[in-house]
Amino acid sequence: MFDITPGRTLVEVRNLKMHFPIHAGVFRQRVGEVKAVDGISFDIYEGETLGLVGESGCGKSTAGRAILRLYDITDGAVKIDGIDISSQPQPDLRKMRPTMQMVFQDPQASLNPRMKVRDIIGEPLEEHTSMGKPERREKVLELMDAVGLNRDFANRYPHEFSGGQRQRIGIARALALNPKFIVCDEPIAALDVSIQAQVVNLLEDLQAEFGLTYLFISHDLSMVRHIADRVAVMYLGRIVEIADRETLYSAPKHPYTQALLSAVPEPDPWIEEKVERIILQGDVPSPSNPPHGCNFCTRCPQVMDICRSEEPPEVEITPGHRTACHLYSNS
Incomplete structure (x- = not known):
């Protein structure tokens, strides 16, 4: 807690x-x-x-x-x-x-369709932290665990997910920077x-x-x-x-x-x-x-x-x- x-x-x-x-x-x-x-x-x-x-x-x-x-x-x-x-x-x-972060209404419109899930969740870490690539990759997988997404889906694109799963991706992205x-x-x-x-x-x-x-x-x-x-x-x-x-x-x-x-x-x-x-x-x-x-x-x-x-x-x-x-x- x-x-x-x-x-x-x-x-x-x-x-x-x-x-x-x-x-x-x-x-x-x-x-x-x-x-x-x-x-x-x-x-x-x-x-x-x-x-x-x-x-x-x-x-x-x-x-x-x-x-x-x-x-x-x-x-x-x-x-x-x-x-x-x-x-x-x-x-x-x-x-x-x-x-301060935001979770948007439409998970399909708020996720870049050309980016893989690992890149979507990891983008804030790349922009705002000095994490190395291995550390960033592990943090992305931890965030996927936190929101209930299978780690094996990290290389998939947003269109391969359901609406609820896409919203979980958006939540994971919002949580990336604590x-x-x-x-x-x-x-x-x-x-x-x-x-x-x-x-x-x-x-x-x-x-x-x-x-x-x-x-x-x-x-x-x-x-x-x-x-x-x-x-x-x-x-x-x-x-x-x-x-x-x-x-x-x-x-x-x-x-x-x-x-x-x-x-x-x-x-x-x-x-x-x-x-x-x-x-x-x-x-x-x-x-x-x-x-x-x-x-x-x-x-x-x-x-x-x-x-x-x-x-x-x-x-x-x-x-x-x-x-x-x-x-x-x-x-």
């Missing part, structure tokens, strides 16, 4: 914004911007898994990439292991890459249901063995409930609620979180019959033209006049349980 410091903050995100410019016309003038991530703040503690959930297009994956500085962020601050990486130029960030923090960007979304549990169990086993810290991005709320210690709910570029797993799933406060959780299927048919679905009206607004006030005001079943004019403040309901909603701002 890897020794970690309980409660130590490993990742700090403050008012992170990721806006993409919109250009139009003959001269490609900037006419607006897509506010994919619009001022999110949270901490991730060492050794924990923070689940980031929300419907498609809410900015989850963009947030994960921005936190790792795969994008040059628009505004805000990101600290990983005490080092501010918000404004560092990309060449300087290269030194930080061993600390990172502290891994962003898992919907790592099971492209996999068969029968394989999803295997990959999630693998991630949990590796976390226990190596003391990893995860940001687990997903729209599968039942899987997030299984793997996450705390959960943040995102809507249209903003975090609307964050709490520990049991609190969020048993007592959600924000109307969007309530609607999101009401859509989760219940395996017990007797309970399923009694579940009241919260059906949201209308479509998700465009992130290039979000509503005034609260982003959720156009679809919220409990909307008030103040919601349409003022952005809701973040309120701490109980220790560690925060929500951004006017229903609680005066209580």
Whole structure:
């Protein structure tokens, strides 16, 4: 078991914004911007898994990439292991890459089809370490053992593997440099249901063995409930609620979180019959033209006049349980 410091903050995100410019016309003038991530703040503690959930297009994956500085962020601050990486130029960030890694959503698209598995997993070692070839080869085989891949497959190409095996290759590559923090960007979304549990169990086993810290991005709320210690709910570029797993799933406060959780299927048919679905009206607004006030005001079943004019403040309901909603701002 890897020794970690309980409660130590490993990742700090403050008012992170990721806006993409919109250009139009003959001269490609900037006419607006897509506010994919619009001022999110949270901490991730060492050794924990923070689940980031929300419907498609809410900015989850963009947030994960921005936190790792795969994008040059628009505004805000990101600290990983005490080092501010918000404004560092990309060449300087290269030194930080061993600390922070990513497991991508589509294992087929994220692996080079022209490279053998041993080269894919070994590439980070070649780029960031001074290991000799024999030492590197042995490390690759150890990583394949760690993620449950047969050593005999080291000379095969990605197309010779199943989806679950390809995702294991991606996980092995992410582990190669002994990172502290891994962003898992919907790592099971492209996999068969029968394989999803295997990959999630693998991630949990590796976390226990190596003391990893995860940001687990997903729209599968039942899987997030299984793997996450705390959960943040995102809507249209903003975090609307964050709490520990049991609190969020048993007592959600924000109307969007309530609607999101009401859509989760219940395996017990007797309970399923009694579940009241919260059906949201209308479509998700465009992130290039979000509503005034609260982003959720156009679809919220409990909307008030103040919601349409003022952005809701973040309120701490109980220790560690925060929500951004006017229903609680005066209580």
